[in-house]
Amino acid sequence: MTLAKPYWFSEQKWKARGLLALLILLALLVNVINVSISFIFRNIDTSLATFPQTGDTTTFWRFIAIYAGLLVIGTPIVVMFGYLQDKLGLYWRDWLTNRFLDKYFQHRAYYKINFNENIDNPDQRISEDIRSFTRTSLSFLLLILTSIITLISFTGVLLSISVSLSIALIVYALVGTVVTAWIGQRLIGINFNQLRKEADFRYGLVHVRDNAESIAFYQGEYQESLQLRQRFLAAIRNFDLLINWQRNLGFFTQSYNYFVRALPYVVIAPIYFAGETDFGTFTQAGIAFLQIFSALSVIVSQFENLTAFAAGIERMGGLADALEIESKPQPGMTTIDTTEDSQVALRNLTLLTPNYERTLVRELSLSLQPGEGLVIVGNSGSGKSSLLRAIAGLWNAGTGQIIRPPLAQMMFLPQRPYMVLGSLRSQLLYPKTSGEISESKMHEVLEQVNLTDLPERVGGFDVELDWSGVLSLGEQQRLAFARLLLNIPNYAILDEATSALDLANEQKLYQQLRTQPATLISVGHRPSLLQYHEYVLELDGNSNWQLVPTEEYTANLSAFN
Numbered sequence: 263m264t265l266a267k268p269y270w271f272s273e274q275k276w277k278a279r280g281l282l283a284l285l286i287l288l289a290l291l292v293n294v295i296n297v298s299i300s301f302i303f304r305n306i307d308t309s310l311a312t313f314p315q316t317g318d319t320t321t322f323w324r325f326i327a328i329y330a331g332l333l334v335i336g337t338p339i340v341v342m343f344g345y346l347q348d349k350l351g352l353y354w355r356d357w358l359t360n361r362f363l364d365k366y367f368q369h370r371a372y373y374k375i376n377f378n379e380n381i382d383n384p385d386q387r388i389s390e391d392i393r394s395f396t397r398t399s400l401s402f403l404l405l406i407l408t409s410i411i412t413l414i415s416f417t418g419v420l421l422s423i424s425v426s427l428s429i430a431l432i433v434y435a436l437v438g439t440v441v442t443a444w445i446g447q448r449l450i451g452i453n454f455n456q457l458r459k460e461a462d463f464r465y466g467l468v469h470v471r472d473n474a475e476s477i478a479f480y481q482g483e484y485q486e487s488l489q490l491r492q493r494f495l496a497a498i499r500n501f502d503l504l505i506n507w508q509r510n511l512g513f514f515t516q517s518y519n520y521f522v523r524a525l526p527y528v529v530i531a532p533i534y535f536a537g538e539t540d541f542g543t544f545t546q547a548g549i550a551f552l553q554i555f556s557a558l559s560v561i562v563s564q565f566e567n568l569t570a571f572a573a574g575i576e577r578m579g580g581l582a583d584a585l586e587i588e589s590k591p592q593p594g595m596t597t598i599d600t601t602e603d604s605q606v607a608l609r610n611l612t613l614l615t616p617n618y619e620r621t622l623v624r625e626l627s628l629s630l631q632p633g634e635g636l637v638i639v640g641n642s643g644s645g646k647s648s649l650l651r652a653i654a655g656l657w658n659a660g661t662g663q664i665i666r667p668p669l670a671q672m673m674f675l676p677q678r679p680y681m682v683l684g685s686l687r688s689q690l691l692y693p694k695t696s697g698e699i700s701e702s703k704m705h706e707v708l709e710q711v712n713l714t715d716l717p718e719r720v721g722g723f724d725v726e727l728d729w730s731g732v733l734s735l736g737e738q739q740r741l742a743f744a745r746l747l748l749n750i751p752n753y754a755i756l757d758e759a760t761s762a763l764d765l766a767n768e769q770k771l772y773q774q775l776r777t778q779p780a781t782l783i784s785v786g787h788r789p790s791l792l793q794y795h796e797y798v799l800e801l802d803g804n805s806n807w808q809l810v811p812t813e814e815y816t817a818n819l820s821a822f823n
C-alpha cells in the first residue's frame with residue numbers, strides 16, 4: 263500500500279531523519295539538565311539545613327551560580343526542542359497531505375468515494391485528521407522516548423537514595439496506568455463519534471450556504487433548521503457523554519496526582535529520622551519522584567489525547583484504505599471493458615448501477631462514425647446520464663465493451679453546469695489551467711453563446727466571483743457551452759446541456775457546434791434537439807432500447823401524435 267509508506271522512508275527521508283536525530287539529541291541534553299537540577303537543589307537544601315551547625319554560606323552560593331549557568335545553556339536547548347518538534351510536524355503534514363491529495367484525485371477516487379458508506383467527510387479526514395495525526399504522533403513519540411530516558415536516569419538517582427522508595431513509586435505508577443487505561447477505553451469510541459458528528463454538523467451548514475437560494479424559494483427554513491438542529495444535537499449529546507467519562511477519569515487521576523506529592527516524604531522520612539540521609543534528599547527524591555512519575559504515567563496523563571489520536575488514526579487509515587480500494591476493480595464483480603480507438607462504439611453493453619442492483623440497459627450495441635450525432639432519449643431515470651457516465655469511465659458495473667477515443671479528446675458537459683472557483687478566464691479555459699487563447703477569441707466565443715456583454719458586466723476576465731450564485735442557470739449553461747467551443751474537442755458529449763435555455767438560444771448553440779466536425783452525443787427531452795443528430799437511441803427504463811435514424815423517429819412521432 264503506497265499510502266502507508268511512512269514519511270521516514272519517503273523521498274524526504276534525510277530531512278526527516280536528520281531532524282528526528284537532532285530532536286533525540288536535544289531530548290538527551292534536556293534530561294542531563296534535569297538530573298543536574300535535582301543534584302543542585304539537593305545540595306542547596308542541604309547547605310541551608312546544615313548552616314546553623316556549619317556556618318557555611320559559600321556552598322549555597324556556589325550552587326546558585328551553577329544553577330544560573332545551567333539556565334543560560336538550558337533555555338535555548340529546551341526552546342529549540344519544542345520548535346524543532348513543531349517544524350518536523352509541519353514538514354510531515356505537508357508531505358502526507360500532498361500524498362492524500364494525489365490519491366484523492368487519482369482514478370477519480372474523490373467521485374467513487376462518495377458512494378462508499380463507510381467513509382464520511384473525506385474533507386475533514388484530509389484537513390484536520392492529518393494535521394492532528396502528524397502533530398500528535400510526533401509529540402507522542404518524543405514523549406515516550408524522553409520518558410524512557412527520564413525513567414532510566416532518575417531511577418538511578420532514586421536507587422542511590424533508597425530501594426524501597428523506588429519500588430513504592432514504580433508500583434504506584436503502574437497501578438495508576440492500568441486503572442486509567444481501563445477507564446479510558448470507553449473514550450476511544452466516544453471521541454471517534456465526536457469527530458464524525460462535528461463534521462456532519464459543519465457539512466449541514468455548508469450545504470445550506472451552497473443551496474441558500476433554492477431553500478429560500480422553497481421556504482424550507484423550518485425543515486433545514488430542524489435538520490441542522492438534529493445534527494447539532496447529536497454532536498452535543500455525544501459531547502455530553504464525553505465529558506461524563508472525562509469526569510470519571512478525572513476523579514481517579516486527580517486524587518492519584520495529589521497523593522504523588524506526599525508519597526516521597528512518607529517513604530524518606532523514616533530514613534531521615536534514623537539519621538541515615540541528609541535533608542536535601544527530600545528535595546532530590548521529590549524531584550526524581552515527580553520526573554519518574556510523569557514519565558511512567560505518560561499514558562495516564564495523555565490518555566485523553568491518546569484516545570482522540572487513536573480515533574484520528576482510524577479515520578485516516580479508513581480513508582487511506584478506501585482510496586487504495588477505489589483505484590482497483592472490485593473482486594468477483596464483472597466490469598465493462600473499455601478500449602481506446604478513434605471512434606465511439608458500444609458492443610453488447612449491459613450497464614448496471616454501481617451497487618449492481620439495477621440493470622439500466624441490456625445488450626446495447628451501436629457505433630458512430632466520426633462527425634455523426636446521436637441523441638439519447640427516454641423517461642427520467644431510464645439511465646441516459648448513466649450511459650454517459652459509463653462512456654466517461656465513471657461507472658463500470660456491467661458487461662460488454664465500450665470503444666471510445668482517449669478521454670483527452672472528449673469533452674463532457676454534465677447535467678448540472680459546473681462553475682469553478684476562480685476568474686471568468688479560468689471558467690472558460692476549464693479544465694485546462696492555462697492556454698494560448700487570446701481575449702479576442704474569448705470575446706468571439708462569448709458572442710457565439712449570446713453572452714457578449716458578460717466580461718463588461720462583471721468587470722473583466724480576471725474578476726473572481728461566486729459564478730453559480732451570480733449567473734442564471736441558462737447563463738451557466740451557455741458559459742459551459744463556450745468552454746466547449748473554445749476547446750474544440752473531437753467528441754462532445756452533452757447531458758441536457760441546454761435544458762435551461764429558450765429554443766432560440768438552444769438552436770444557436772447547436773448550430774455553432776454542428777459547424778465543427780465533432781462527433782456528438784446528446785441527452786435531452788426536447789424534440790427540438792433531434793434535428794441536430796443522425797440517430798436516436800431510446801431507452802424505455804426496463805433495460806430495453808431501440809436505435810433508429812432520426813428521420814424515422816420523427817416520422818413515427820408525428821404519426822403517433
Ligand SMILES: Nc1ncnc2c1ncn2[C@@H]1O[C@H](COP(=O)(O)OP(=O)(O)OP(=O)(O)O)[C@@H](O)[C@H]1O
Pocket residue numbers: 377615616617622640641642643644645646647648649677
Ligand atoms: N450512485 C448511484 N447508485 C445507484 N443508483 C443510482 C446512482 N445514481 C443514479 N442511480 C439510479 O440510476 C438510474 C438512472 O439514472 P440516470 O441519472 O442515468 O437517469 P436519467 O435517465 O439520466 O434521468 P433524468 O432524465 O432524470 O436525468 C436512476 O434510477 C437513479 O436513481
